[in-house]
Amino acid sequence: MNYQYLLLLADNPLILGHRLSELCGHGPTLETDIALTNIALDLFGQVRNYCQYAAELHGEGKTEDQVAFLRYEHEYRNVLLTEQPNHDFAWVIGRQYLFDAYHLPLLTQLSDSKDSRLAGIAMKSIKEVRYHHRFSSEWVKRLGGGTEESHQRMQAAMDQLWSYTGELFLETEDEKAMKEAGVGADYGKMRPHFDADVQQVFHEAGLVIPEGPWHRTIGKNGVHSENLGYILADLQYMQRTYPNMEW
Amino acid sequence: MVNQASQPFGMGDPAEKEKVKAILSTVCDPEIPVLSVEDLGVIRGIEVSGNQVSIQLTPTYSGCPAMDTISDDIKSALKSAGYEPKIEMVLSPAWSTDWISQDGRKKMEAYGIAPPLEPLPDKLALLHDQKVVKCTRCGSKNTRLISQFGSTACKALFQCDDCHEPFDYFKCLK
Numbered sequence: 001m002n003y004q005y006l007l008l009l010a011d012n013p014l015i016l017g018h019r020l021s022e023l024c025g026h027g028p029t030l031e032t033d034i035a036l037t038n039i040a041l042d043l044f045g046q047v048r049n050y051c052q053y054a055a056e057l058h059g060e061g062k063t064e065d066q067v068a069f070l071r072y073e074h075e076y077r078n079v080l081l082t083e084q085p086n087h088d089f090a091w092v093i094g095r096q097y098l099f100d101a102y103h104l105p106l107l108t109q110l111s112d113s114k115d116s117r118l119a120g121i122a123m124k125s126i127k128e129v130r131y132h133h134r135f136s137s138e139w140v141k142r143l144g145g146g147t148e149e150s151h152q153r154m155q156a157a158m159d160q161l162w163s164y165t166g167e168l169f170l171e172t173e174d175e176k177a178m179k180e181a182g183v184g185a186d187y188g189k190m191r192p193h194f195d196a197d198v199q200q201v202f203h204e205a206g207l208v209i210p211e212g213p214w215h216r217t218i219g220k221n222g223v224h225s226e227n228l229g230y231i232l233a234d235l236q237y238m239q240r241t242y243p244n245m246e247w
Numbered sequence: 248m249v250n251q252a253s254q255p256f257g258m259g260d261p262a263e264k265e266k267v268k269a270i271l272s273t274v275c276d277p278e279i280p281v282l283s284v285e286d287l288g289v290i291r292g293i294e295v296s297g298n299q300v301s302i303q304l305t306p307t308y309s310g311c312p313a314m315d316t317i318s319d320d321i322k323s324a325l326k327s328a329g330y331e332p333k334i335e336m337v338l339s340p341a342w343s344t345d346w347i348s349q350d351g352r353k354k355m356e357a358y359g360i361a362p363p364l365e366p367l368p369d370k371l372a373l374l375h376d377q378k379v380v381k382c383t384r385c386g387s388k389n390t391r392l393i394s395q396f397g398s399t400a401c402k403a404l405f406q407c408d409d410c411h412e413p414f415d416y417f418k419c420l421k
Contacts, residue, residue, distance in 0.1 A: 031394035031404075038396040045310025049338065120339030124309055127341060127420050128400075134374060135395055 001115050003057050004077065004174045005184055007067070008220060009110075010050035011078035014068060015228070016099055017043035018235055019086060028089045035135055036092070042128040049121040065246075069239040073229055074222035080215060081164035083227045087157070090143050090150065094157035097136035097201065102168045103129050105193035109185040118183065137201045144205025151206065158202075159210045166214025168194075172221060263295040267325070271302075274324050277316045278399050281358045284317055288346025291337055300330045305342045307420075308400040344420045359383045360402065361416040369419035373403060382407035383414045 020040035027033025051064035058067070081099060086092050107129055110122035143154040169187045171179070178184025202209050217223050238245055271290060272283045284290055284304075292303035302321060306314045318334050325332035344363040347355070352362040361380050363369065371377035373395055378388045387409040394404040402415040 031396070034394060034398075035396035038400050041310040041312075041400055042308060043310070045306070045308060049309060116339070120337075120341070124306075124338045124341040128308060131395070131418070138374065 001053070001057055001118065001183060002174050002178055003054055005178045006050050006054040006057065007075075008077040008172070008174060010047050010054065010068070011076050012082050012099070012103075013043035013050075014047045015076070015078040015231060016082040016095075017041075017047065018231055019082065019084070019095075020092075022086060023092065032089070036096075039096070039132050039135070042125075042132065046121065046125045046128070049124070053117055053121070065239060065244075069236050073224060073232055076219070076224065076228060076232070077222065078219050078224075078228075079164065079167045080217060080219045080225055081161065081168065083219065083225060083231060084161070084164065085227055088153055090153035091157040091161070093136055093139040093143065094154065094161045096132070097140045098158075098161055098165055098198075100129060100133040100136050101194050101197045101201070102165075102190075104133050104197075105190040106185050108193075109190060113184070114182040137197075140201055140207070141205040144202075144207045154205065155207050158207060162210035163213065163215050166212065167218055167220065170218060170220065172218075175220075260295065264293050266328075267293050267295055267300055267302075267330070270324050270328050270330075271321065274317070274320045276313060277320075278313050279355065279358065279360065281354045282347075282351050284321065286348045286351030286354065288348065288351075289317070289342060298330050299333070300325055301333045301335065303335050303337045305337050307342050311400055313399075342420070344417065347417075355417060356383055359414055361405065361414060363417045363419040366419055366421055372416070373418070380405055380416050382410060382412060384412040385410040 017040040020036045020043070023033065024037045024040075025033065027036055047068060048064060051067040054067045055062040055064045081095060084091075084095055104126070107122045107126040111119055111126060113119040113122065140154065143150040145151070169191055171187055175184055175187075179186050198209060217225065219225075219228075268285065271293075272285045274284050276282045276284065276287055279287075287307065289305050289307060290302060291305050292301075294301040302325075304314070304318060304321070314336075318336070321334060322332045347362070355362050361383050364372065364379060368377070368379045372380045373392060376391060378390055380390050381388055382390050382405075385407060387407055389408045390405050391408060392403065393406050393413065396402075397404040397415050401417055401420070403418050404413065405416050406413045
């Protein structure tokens with residue numbers, strides 16, 4: 001197992017979970033507020049599983065909190081999609097759906113990983129992510145097929161967010177090495193599942209699938225938008241101010 | 248007490264295991280206090296060697312905040328009984344609602360949480376507004392989904408349209 005590969009897996013749910021947690025108490029309705037924070041909670045649970053593994057792999061007394069909280073911006077490996085700030089509800093749902101449509105086939109592949117610990121984490125996570133995908137895809141359809149206003153907002157959100165989906169399937173050196181070792185995911189095999197999912201959901205929602213171009217910056221390589229800095233200022237505050245604090 | 252240190256890990260006196268199980272049946276889920284950890288099906292292994300007890304515990308949901316409390320409660324219950332407990336968190340095989348005992352399902356329902364249905368009716372209830380979840384108060388199936396996500400990760404919120412009582416439904420996880 002490669003330490004950097006575990007960070008790649010951990011940082012997407014970590015940063016997206018943080019974005020969702022910002023909505024706690026701000027959801028458009030009580031039910032959606034609870035749903036989004038519940039999803040954040042599941043994602044953080046998954047992050048802990050990856051970070052505990054990464055900390056053990058790293059050794060030298062590294063803890064899961066240090067892995068999650070005490071890295072510099074360029075050391076975070078999340079994709080740009082997950083660090084996009086919350087705008088309206090359609091945007092939040094669109095970002096969630098596009099990530100879920102990627103997350104499900106990713107975890108399906110990782111469930112067959114030669115690394116049994118990683119496979120265990122994936123098999124645990126996939127049960128939760130099925131619920132996330134159900135929630136987000138149903139809302140994409142509801143907003144897409146709802147009023148003129150909701151349709152227009154859902155399409156507008158997708159038009160913007162789509163440009164971040166190219167990065168999901170770009171393979172870094174670490175991902176290539178882990179794929180070849182039979183440990184990591186094979187994007188070539190994952191992509192058709194993502195495409196089919198998107199086609200079906202967009203079709204049912206009455207939305208048009210946007211076309212490129214894609215952003216060329218790659219969060220996976222540590223090159224982030226300015227958004228991540230603000231997230232880390234929040235996320236790391238307690239650990240930086242009170243080092244080694246625990247709940 | 249017989250020194251069992253030379254025995255391979257995984258063996259153990261069945262009578263001693265039963266004693267430990269009896270202690271575990273007193274440790275409850277902090278969120279659903281009528282369910283013991285045994286009812287919930289989160290205990291995946293018990294090894295007893297002398298006063299050393301090793302428990303394998305599996306989480307219901309990855310991010311369930313109750314797991315740390317459950318782990319601490321198991322430790323303190325075993326310590327009070329004179330054991331030296333060690334808890335190992337295992338993820339595989341992943342927990343399933345099938346592991347909730349029959350007894351646990353009954354206790355859950357009596358407590359006001361509808362027990363999990365099979366995957367197909369679960370999906371029909373959560374996604375297609377089908378009236379298949381039974382009200383825990385009056386038993387009517389004239390119920391509807393309020394929210395797919397409830398007060399904890401494992402539950403959804405429903406309301407009965409006959410007696411108007413809102414209640415939790417424990418979602419199927421397989």
